[in-house]
Amino acid sequence: MTLPPPSTPPTRVLIVHDSPTVRASLRRTVASDPRLRVVGELDSALHLVEAVGRLAPDVVVMDVVMPEVDGYQATRALMASRPTPIVLVSQVVDPSDASVALEAIRAGALAIVDPPPPPSDAARSFRRDSFLSLVRSAANAHPSRGATSHDAPVSRVRTLRRSARVIGIVASAGGPAALSSVLEQLPRRGFPPLLVVQHLAKGFSDGLARWLAGSGHPVSVGGAGERVEPGHVYVAPEDRHIGLTADARIAISDEPPVGFFRPSGTWMLSSLARALGPDAGGVVLTGMGDDGAAGARALRDRGGEIVAQDEASSVVFGMPRATIACGAANEVLSLRAIAQWIVDKRGGEP
The missing domain is CATH 3.40.50.2300 (Response regulator)
Incomplete structure (x- = not known):
């Protein structure tokens, strides 16, 4: 038996x-x-x-x-x-x-x-x-990962396009520390505008923007109709989607949640796909679940380049894994290599 x-x-x-x-x-x-x-x-x-x-x-x-x-x-x-x-x-x-x-x-x-x-x-x-x-x-997360990875070796970055006008970044569990790590490695004004969707409890959008501004870069909660500028970081506002219009202005929406998330990484990356196509890029960082994966696939299908954080530096590999599994990721990189990839994308006019 x-x-x-x-x-x-x-x-x-x-x-x-x-x-x-x-x-x-x-x-x-x-x-x-x-x-x-x-x-x-x-x-x-x-x-x-x-x-x-x-x-x-x-x-x-x-x-x-x-x-x-x-x-x-x-x-x-x-x-x-x-x-x-x-x-x-x-x-x-x-x-x-x-x-x-x-x-x-x-x-x-x-x-x-x-x-x-x-x-x-x-x-x-x-x-x-x-x-x-x-x-x-x-219970399956790795809390010691991701907070500081400046000394990790940089893997080879195979940049497919010369520049990007805007880059969208999606993160969840472990994301604030990963975002901070990436921003601290970027030169002043030396990168394309960044739109950020970070899953957090209610009431933290303004605090996240102020906290990330400690990197030395201009960071603010994005406002509807605001024109994006190189070297600036725009965080999604409380309980609203963030994206981009065709004339490179911030779009804010109260459309229903996508996959139970508002703001949603998939909504943002899909917006970049519609607005800019091959002139946009996307980054999916550490996080649970699969938010961002479908949007990353939509952006890649329009010619945009997508990077997923690697498992070794991710606190939780759920969102990057989902992005890789659906065939959206052009590259799988460490946090340090992601920072270099963003720098290499400068040069596109917003």
Whole structure:
């Protein structure tokens, strides 16, 4: 008699939040998925490292702003001693909160997401399922990758076209640190305009733009009708798609989400395909799921060049893998090589 293979053990989750109400909501949400199991709860991150050593969670779900030790300090301490995937949850964000959360991302946290929605939320089922999918996927992430890759060897870049008028960049989990790494390697004014779609919790678009501006480049949330300029970076606004018009002005849309995302990387890259065709480029960075892959395919079909981040430098290889699998990627490159590829694309007039 052949015995069935043993079932996969559930992903172990440690919840860290100073609000009893939010902890209870997180506990109920995680417990609703048989593939997940809550192994502990903390009302402070003060003893996070000790708890991780004792409970051996696969994923830590943690608040951003907490007394005694905030999300950034806790992430740094954990990554230095026991690297473990961290998903940050945030409800109320002011500029200082956004800075703390994004520094935690730079230190190794995977993503910033909204906490599970209340029963009154019309999109509750989708948002709950998205949250659970992220927590499950986080267990297979590599939190030590992607944050700093300046010293990685540069692979050979086979640039197919001489220049690009605009480049669109798509990122999700692990993306803020990857974006920061790429921007820090670019020369001032020495690259085409960049449009950026980064999946984040609500309230973080302005904070992401300010944080990325620390690279020394002009970074702003894109405005409808704004003419794009070389050496500038334009982040998608809150809950809106970003793209480009035929006369190289920013297009902002409240069209429905694409694959549950708004802003969507696929919407943006498809917009570049329609507006510029072979004179646009696309980059798909680390992230869960497949956002951007279909748009990358549409842009490549119109003659644009597409680069996907390589697995070795990706925190989560989902989105780059999907882009490669659909045949959209011309190149698969490390973060450092992606920065050089962007520089090599300068020269096109927006």
